[in-house]
Amino acid sequence: xxxxxxxxxxxxxxxxxxxxxxxxxxIIDFLNLICKEEKIPGEALLVGSVAKETFLTGKSDxxxxxxxxxxxxxxxxxxxxxxxxxxxxxxxxxxxxxxYASHPYLTSEIEGFKIDFVPCYKIANSxxxxxxxxxxxxxxxxxxxxxxxxxxxxxxxxxxxxxxxxTYGSEYKVGGFAGYLCELLILKYNTFxxxxxxxxxxxxxxxxxxxxxxxxxxxxxxxxxxDPTDKNRNVAAALRLETLSDFIISARNYLNSSDNxxxxxxxxxxxxxxLNEIKxxxxxxxxxxxxxxxxxxxxxxDSLHPQLKKTVDSISEKLEREEFSLxxxxxxxxxxxxxxxxxxxxxxxxxNIKIHYGPKIFAKKACEQFENAHGKDKCYPLNxxxxxxxxxxxxxxxxxxxxxxxxxxxxxxKIGKNIKxxxxxxxxxxxxxxxxxxxxxxxxxxxxxxxxxxxxxxxxR
Amino acid sequence: xxxxxxxxxxxxxxxxxxxxxxxxxxIIDFLNLICKEEKIPGEALLVGSVAKETFLTGKSDxxxxxxxxxxxxxxxxxxxxxxxxxxxxxxxxxxxxxxYASHPYLTSEIEGFKIDFVPCYKIANSxxxxxxxxxxxxxxxxxxxxxxxxxxxxxxxxxxxxxxxxTYGSEYKVGGFAGYLCELLILKYNTFxxxxxxxxxxxxxxxxxxxxxxxxxxxxxxxxxxDPTDKNRNVAAALRLETLSDFIISARNYLNSSDNxxxxxxxxxxxxxxLNEIKxxxxxxxxxxxxxxxxxxxxxxDSLHPQLKKTVDSISEKLEREEFSLxxxxxxxxxxxxxxxxxxxxxxxxxNIKIHYGPKIFAKKACEQFENAHGKDKCYPLNxxxxxxxxxxxxxxxxxxxxxxxxxxxxxxKIGKNIKxxxxxxxxxxxxxxxxxxxxxxxxxxxxxxxxxxxxxxxxR
Numbered sequence: 042x043x044x045x046x047x048x049x050x051x052x053x054x055x056x057x058x059x060x061x062x063x064x065x066x067x068i069i070d071f072l073n074l075i076c077k078e079e080k081i082p083g084e085a086l087l088v089g090s091v092a093k094e095t096f097l098t099g100k101s102d103x104x105x106x107x108x109x110x111x112x113x114x115x116x117x118x119x120x121x122x123x124x125x126x127x128x129x130x131x132x133x134x135x136x137x138x139x140x141y142a143s144h145p146y147l148t149s150e151i152e153g154f155k156i157d158f159v160p161c162y163k164i165a166n167s168x169x170x171x172x173x174x175x176x177x178x179x180x181x182x183x184x185x186x187x188x189x190x191x192x193x194x195x196x197x198x199x200x201x202x203x204x205x206x207x208t209y210g211s212e213y214k215v216g217g218f219a220g221y222l223c224e225l226l227i228l229k230y231n232t233f234x235x236x237x238x239x240x241x242x243x244x245x246x247x248x249x250x251x252x253x254x255x256x257x258x259x260x261x262x263x264x265x266x267x268d269p270t271d272k273n274r275n276v277a278a279a280l281r282l283e284t285l286s287d288f289i290i291s292a293r294n295y296l297n298s299s300d301n302x303x304x305x306x307x308x309x310x311x312x313x314x315x316l317n318e319i320k321x322x323x324x325x326x327x328x329x330x331x332x333x334x335x336x337x338x339x340x341x342x343d344s345l346h347p348q349l350k351k352t353v354d355s356i357s358e359k360l361e362r363e364e365f366s367l368x369x370x371x372x373x374x375x376x377x378x379x380x381x382x383x384x385x386x387x388x389x390x391x392x393n394i395k396i397h398y399g400p401k402i403f404a405k406k407a408c409e410q411f412e413n414a415h416g417k418d419k420c421y422p423l424n425x426x427x428x429x430x431x432x433x434x435x436x437x438x439x440x441x442x443x444x445x446x447x448x449x450x451x452x453x454x455k456i457g458k459n460i461k462x463x464x465x466x467x468x469x470x471x472x473x474x475x476x477x478x479x480x481x482x483x484x485x486x487x488x489x490x491x492x493x494x495x496x497x498x499x500x501x502r
Numbered sequence: 503x504x505x506x507x508x509x510x511x512x513x514x515x516x517x518x519x520x521x522x523x524x525x526x527x528x529i530i531d532f533l534n535l536i537c538k539e540e541k542i543p544g545e546a547l548l549v550g551s552v553a554k555e556t557f558l559t560g561k562s563d564x565x566x567x568x569x570x571x572x573x574x575x576x577x578x579x580x581x582x583x584x585x586x587x588x589x590x591x592x593x594x595x596x597x598x599x600x601x602y603a604s605h606p607y608l609t610s611e612i613e614g615f616k617i618d619f620v621p622c623y624k625i626a627n628s629x630x631x632x633x634x635x636x637x638x639x640x641x642x643x644x645x646x647x648x649x650x651x652x653x654x655x656x657x658x659x660x661x662x663x664x665x666x667x668x669t670y671g672s673e674y675k676v677g678g679f680a681g682y683l684c685e686l687l688i689l690k691y692n693t694f695x696x697x698x699x700x701x702x703x704x705x706x707x708x709x710x711x712x713x714x715x716x717x718x719x720x721x722x723x724x725x726x727x728x729d730p731t732d733k734n735r736n737v738a739a740a741l742r743l744e745t746l747s748d749f750i751i752s753a754r755n756y757l758n759s760s761d762n763x764x765x766x767x768x769x770x771x772x773x774x775x776x777l778n779e780i781k782x783x784x785x786x787x788x789x790x791x792x793x794x795x796x797x798x799x800x801x802x803x804d805s806l807h808p809q810l811k812k813t814v815d816s817i818s819e820k821l822e823r824e825e826f827s828l829x830x831x832x833x834x835x836x837x838x839x840x841x842x843x844x845x846x847x848x849x850x851x852x853x854n855i856k857i858h859y860g861p862k863i864f865a866k867k868a869c870e871q872f873e874n875a876h877g878k879d880k881c882y883p884l885n886x887x888x889x890x891x892x893x894x895x896x897x898x899x900x901x902x903x904x905x906x907x908x909x910x911x912x913x914x915x916k917i918g919k920n921i922k923x924x925x926x927x928x929x930x931x932x933x934x935x936x937x938x939x940x941x942x943x944x945x946x947x948x949x950x951x952x953x954x955x956x957x958x959x960x961x962x963r
Contacts, residue, residue, distance in 0.1 A: 241866065243864065244864045245864050283883065285886075286883040286886050289883075290882075326854050326855040327897065328855065364827070385853075387856070388827070388852065392787060392788045392846075393786065393788035396829070402750055403705045405754070417962075421751075422744065422747040422750075422961070425743050425744075427751075436788065496883075496884070497883060500883070501879070
């Protein structure tokens with residue numbers, strides 16, 4: 042397979058690379074000048090995919106790190122980091138906004154480019170790490186020193202393939218492959234296609250150890266990729282098993298495709314969704330589907346998503362424990378105003394009565410205690426157990442939800458701490474149908490429902 | 503507790519015993535005369551509860567066995583057994599009817615008494631047994647030789663207690679305690695009350711070995727009572743665990759009762775059931791309850807009951823496997839015309855779609871086979887499994903039943919061989935409500951429904 046045509050569409054032009062590097066270099070020079078003038082012991086440098094020349098066309102994030110000596114107080118580093126960012130943003134007429142990762146950093150839009158200003162410590166090796174971002178400089182150095190021009194193209198192919206199969210990105214929402222991990226995979230297997238051939242045969246716990254550190258036994262993850270800059274770190278630690286599975290399946294599907302089909306993997310999946318189509322698919326499944334709609338709290342994406350996931354998983358587990366039967370549940374959020382839980386039920390309504398099992402008949406003492414606790418007149422033997430009929434606490438899905446989503450009872454489930462108040466105070470429980478017919482539905486949500494109905498659709502063409 | 507008053511109601515009077523023995527003796531004398539005259543090598547003798555004087559008043563079955571030498575051909579024995587029975591029945595103006603156990607025997611009503619004429623082999627010990635009834639003579643001999651007058655009263659108390667708690671009788675329908683087992687229990691524990699104290703503490707596998715044969719290790723049953731006339735036989739082998747559990751519970755309940763309450767255990771349970779009461783209890787349970795109504799085949803009770811039980815259990819198991827959820831099922835029959843299965847459902851209706859699990863993603867070969875079998879386009883990864891959505895074969899209880907109760911598909915369940923044709927060809931499937939409102943309902947069936955709704959009610963007063 043010849044990838045030239047595909048690369049011509051997804052690889053940044055030489056001009057685009059030069060433009061990115063030029064503006065980065067101007068800003069870095071300015072920052073270093075300020076540091077010198079104001080006796081700030083910081084040193085600005087370019088890191089990330091622009092430095093490594095492994096970004097997709099039109100998708101450059103210019104990451105400028107400002108590194109400080111190891112003995113710099115953290116408060117000083119934070120303060121000067123923001124100060125320098127604002128200074129540069131001002132100088133280049135940028136539009137700045139503050140963000141928070143492990144500590145605050147500034148993002149500015151300058152001449153159409155998105156620039157991140159991130160303060161960090163200047164470390165020589167991983168043992169000196171003081172903040173989570175510090176190792177980025179080591180990573181950038183390792184890749185630029187080891188990657189060939191040809192391999193940069195292969196990384197770009199891999200990143201695009203992963204973007205379109207929804208396996209790219211280490212943020213919690215995806216749980217997928219970080220850019221650095223993509224680069225290491227290409228360093229290991231040299232080409233995109235060779236990597237996919239290897240991936241199609243991967244087993245649980247496959248080890249990639251470029252520097253032969255021999256430390257893979259430290260990890261139990263589905264994929265183990267030892268960081269060449271830190272033998273005690275698995276670069277793939279945050280890769281979710283589901284996303285790894287998706288990548289393996291998409292690799293197999295890709296390798297079994299014709300060249301024509303293969304090119305489609307580098308384009309956005311062609312979807313043709315209408316709300317009516319979605320509705321009719323749900324009707325065909327004959328499942329009762331419920332929506333819990335509530336206000337999303339003002340927290341960052343990487344904190345919001347795990348909290349939503351944890352909450353919907355906990356409700357799902359408790360539903361099953363109450364003998365409702367769930368086909369599938371999920372969450373969605375626009376990350377600004379709305380968060381939604383969706384529950385597609387196999388069984389959402391139960392009879393009124395169930396059997397509560399006590400001890401074995403032969404255990405006399407235990408039987409006496411059970412009878413005293415539940416009333417002797419109600420207990421009876423069933424096979425060789427003492428049992429009684431009890432009324433179900435929850436006969437319908439609605440009864441259950443309206444019970445647990447109250448301040449008195451919400452301790453029964455695990456709720457993300459930032460969403461708890463919003464969920465309890467603002468939730469609305471509706472049939473999916475009712476929701477779709479009466480609430481404003483945006484395209485993003487329709488797309489989510491389409492994905493809910495058609496899992497795995499991104500993994501094939 | 504003084505049992506005199508109770509015994510005065512349930513123990514046969516001396517006159518009743520004499521009457522039974524007198525008619526038995528007259529018939530036996532007649533039979534032995536005929537044998538002598540016609541040179542038939544048979545010898546009639548009285549066995550069973552009349553011989554042992556352990557029957558309840560008004561409940562005497564006079565068992566007359568006609569024993570033949572061990573070298574008698576079976577065909578001759580069967581023929582002469584019936585012949586002699588008819589002869590006696592004729593002589594005493596009885597009303598005869600033939601029955602079948604291990605071989606045919608005659609029952610006749612003579613002067614208001616029910617007389618069984620059973621041919622058997624004259625054995626000296628259990629090793630000589632040729633037919634299942636042969637050991638009855640040994641049992642009768644053992645009990646009459648070992649039981650005291652006082653112990654006969656205790657047996658009568660025990661049999662009545664068990665009758666009213668529905669644990670008496672070794673026929674399949676009850677799966678309870680045979681008369682001989684009751685007698686052995688009293689020989690072991692001397693009094694009814696002492697027995698119940700022991701029973702309240704029984705563990706699984708309790709051993710009673712009156713003759714100290716030491717052969718209990720041969721058996722794995724819930725209760726092991728070595729036959730004093732056969733060290734290799736457990737008299738309690740046919741006792742069902744459920745019925746043993748019922749007996750243990752009723753014993754505990756009895757011992758915790760006041761003397762006034764205790765006397766109630768020897769009376770029929772006072773029930774006050776109406777069809778409307780039954781209906782309203784079912785409504786309160788909010789379960790969907792179904793009736794399968796069909797014609798009962800013409801087979802003996804001890805063959806019919808296990809076949810009905812096996813069939814309803816098999817349907818119940820398959821229902822659960824198809825993800826319907828059953829609260830309780832049972833069968834009922836009038837043993838003449840109607841047989842009924844009843845299914846009270848927790849879940850009787852499911853959604854249209856379910857997940858069919860395939861191999862783990864990492865198993866490439868197995869995944870390929872799974873994709874080839876089910877269509878690659880339908881398969882998708884779920885966690886680390888390859889799965890697909892499939893349409894449920896059965897969305898409702900009715901769909902399932904109407905599918906399996908056909909000649910093509912009935913092999914899916916285990917159906918008793920004698921009921922199969924009747925079930926498939928004559929079954930009607932109805933809601934319980936529909937059935938109760940439109941079909942003739944007899945008191946026996948109402949009583950069954952009451953027991954279905956109120957399990958364990960006989961075990962307490």
